[in-house]
Amino acid sequence: MRTFRRFTSALAIVVAAGALAAPVPAFAEYPEKPIRFIVPYGAGGASDIVARIFQKALEDVLPQPVVVINKPGAGGSLGAREAKDAEPDGYTVLSTHIGLHTNRLMGVADFGYEDFEPVAETGTIELVLTASGNSRFENVDDLVAEAKANPDTVTHATNLTSVLHLAALQFMNEPDFTFRFVQVGGGGPRKPHMVGGQSDTSFFSIGEVAQEIENGDLRVLALMSQNRSPFLPDAPTIKEAGYDYDPLGVSFWWMVPNGTPRDRIDFLADSFEQAFAKPDVQKALADRAYAATFVRGEPLANRVRSEFESVKELVERFDISK
Amino acid sequence: MKPDLTAGVLGIGVSIVVFASSFTIAPPRYEPLGAGAVPIAAAVGLFAGSLILLATTVARHLSGHHPVGGKRWVLVPRPATLALTVTAIALYIVLFASPIGFRGATLLFVVAAAVILGARTRRDLIWLMLVAPIVAFGCFYLFTRIFVVDLL
Amino acid sequence: MTPEFFAALGPILAAEPLLYIVGGVILGIVAGATPGLTGAMGIALMLPLTYYIDSKLALILLVSMYVGAISGGLLPATLLRIPGTPASIMTTFDGYPMARDGRPGRALGIGITASFVGGVISWLFLAGLSPPLARFALRFGPFEYFSMTLMALMLIAAVTEGSLMRGIVSGFLGLVAALPGLDPVSGEMRLTFGFHQLAGGFQPLPVLIGIFAVSQILLMAGEGAPVTERVTTGFSRMFMTLADWRRQAVNLVRSSVVGTWIGIVPGIGANIGSIVAYTLAKSASRTPDRFGKGSEEGIVASETANNATVAGALIPLITMGVPGSVVDAILLGALVIHNIQPGPLLFRNEPDLVYGLIWAVLVANVVMLALMLAGIRIFGRLATIPKALLNPVLLVMCCVGTFAAANRHFDLWIMLGFGLLGYVLQRCRVPLGPFVIAYILAPLLEKNLRSGLMMSAGSYEPLITRPISATFLAIALVTLVYAVVSEVRAARSGR
Structure with a gap:
């Protein structure tokens, strides 16, 4: 009875929203128990925040509750392994992103995207290339000119083996120069490092440094995207700066272990798509300056694979695999 | 065995294990030290510190300067209690994620550990009958309903 | 002091934060007043519970526990001659004799008042010193952080209880415990011995709970709880008179400043603060021979200083992200879990949180004073709960807390392993302080040195050419030389 009411209310939302999604299969027995979202990162991180946004939004979409379980460690590979080894019954869903590829290619994990079926992509973090507020670099041209004139002198604060490292390699590759990498770690320690002018340049996600950009502590050199961002309308894109390539970002992917019934x-x-369409989900993602991308099915599988190929190419070209 | 001797031997043992496995670490890539330098330094430091500790203890003992003041460390007053407690904890950890489940394992463990640790009077046992279920079911409720933890 | 600072007081006095402060102080006093349950252990056990609370309230709760725990240790120290926390060891020397002479109320009363005064004076330093220090720390790069951490380690090695060598062995063991798993700089896997479970290394919670809580319970199991006579009568004359205040004024201020200062030095906490203040008070006293036999000055010095270290040790934590004591190392973990980056930008980005937290420390001290004075008898009874009933429950909390952190069963074995290690080390008279401090600080040391070397393309020169870094290194060197010289001298004199 309760299930039925939940179902009808879910259906009502679908109809009311005029959703494009296919209706929820009427007599599906699945799910008959809570669905576990494994977040292989700590509480409070970007993946955790996105997982909890969807946990809440899925409450009235699914007839069963969602349980978010954080299993942090080893760059996300501990939790991902657990999800890979879980029963492929649709009750274990992994929250992941490009880290799945880097862990595999850098030798942290011996498994990768082939061990999972992608379900949906819900949002993307775009990166910005920044310099300190009183930096000698006004724009990408200044930076490239100096870096080419004096190779290996312009310092770049990064988090080695993460997407930031790869984004920097991808950028170096285009105008053909080399950064002097400085390992500072995640956004937390890197922010004071950059505001204090310790290194010349660094990548951040837009949401991470919106405040510093606004008050002038950090200067945006370029947005790593093909198109300008509504969250940072004045920031020129890397394409405008004259480098036409598809820059890496962090897209939030949901995957289930191989063998899960189609x-x-x-x-x-379907459920993710319905939740994603909700205004409060859209607002929650926008509040953190995450681009509202939704991909599923074959396009998503292609996207995951092509991102793997780009990472692989970078790792091989710069010979940074283990 | 004297305390300093044990600490010294422990330190040397650990340092050798760390030293030996430090050589499988990948060579430096981005800076001159690499991932292996600190483990090797730690092993060397630990080895040296432990060796000095051992040497001074032995020297002091030989010179008769330091009469047997330290108690023998292995001989605790209640070795059986200690061993049983450790066994109980280990069993609890095994049962923690077994089909018995968290609640059953906790009930068993609290009662067993209390008896091992010396709850023998009737008063203690009555309290125990109250405390054990409260802890087992209270923790389970707290962690599965209020906080989301993966307890069986 | 900015308007933001004063604006943050109002929200703290709302019902919800106050509830957390009062709750935290009570839990802290309980942890402190229960022998075997230290503040560090109580806070480590509490940490997983705060995952699911709003981050500001969670921090308020933990900081209030910290204040309560250091204060609560006074009770069993005075009534049973068992320090409830290591920070109250010095209090036992004078508190217990006074209590035995039929003046337990007096001993506790001045101890509680002294705790409060220490808390408030050090709070002034916390509120006044933190914002400018945070601005200054913005100038710190990897080399500065490396040198500062090295200095802290040297200071800890120099003041650690017992022999220097045992402290060093303990510290290196802590360093080794921090190594396995992904290397923090280049992401290489190291020392995992083929266990993929170790890819994430030994996480702080299993290690800290094992080392502090489990080992303590094992010690009690193996040695039996100490049996002592309990003092219960004579709870009168608890409040200090004007004459008392006048007599203790210098002592109170001196001990507060000493405690605060020792708190600020990264890594050394309340026990050292109380020892140094006690020693200073004794040498400044007109009646030094009363010390150890029931001197009021002794109680005042010890309790003022150990409480003063609480606010003092928060200063490096919130301004630089470097823990000022073992408890702060756990608090650092709490900040990270709640995705709050302590450090120079905290005052700019989260003024509401950081100023609120600072006010909470003051409010917690007031609450502590009221609760302790009102509840002496109840809290005093905590020490008599049978260990056979208490310890199994604590062990369950240890396991649940450890498991809750990352939902990993393997962490329970890590916890037990470190519990056994902590047990063996304590039986060998090897202090646990250096172990934990090195375990927490060594990764910072390694990371910053290697980051610095990346910045300078492999050159060590900036360590001595950058003035702030050079200053820290000079202090580290002086400390090391001093420690070695005094150790050698002590060894020569045959002890």
């Missing part, structure tokens, strides 16, 4: 994957994807 109808359950579709059911989950």
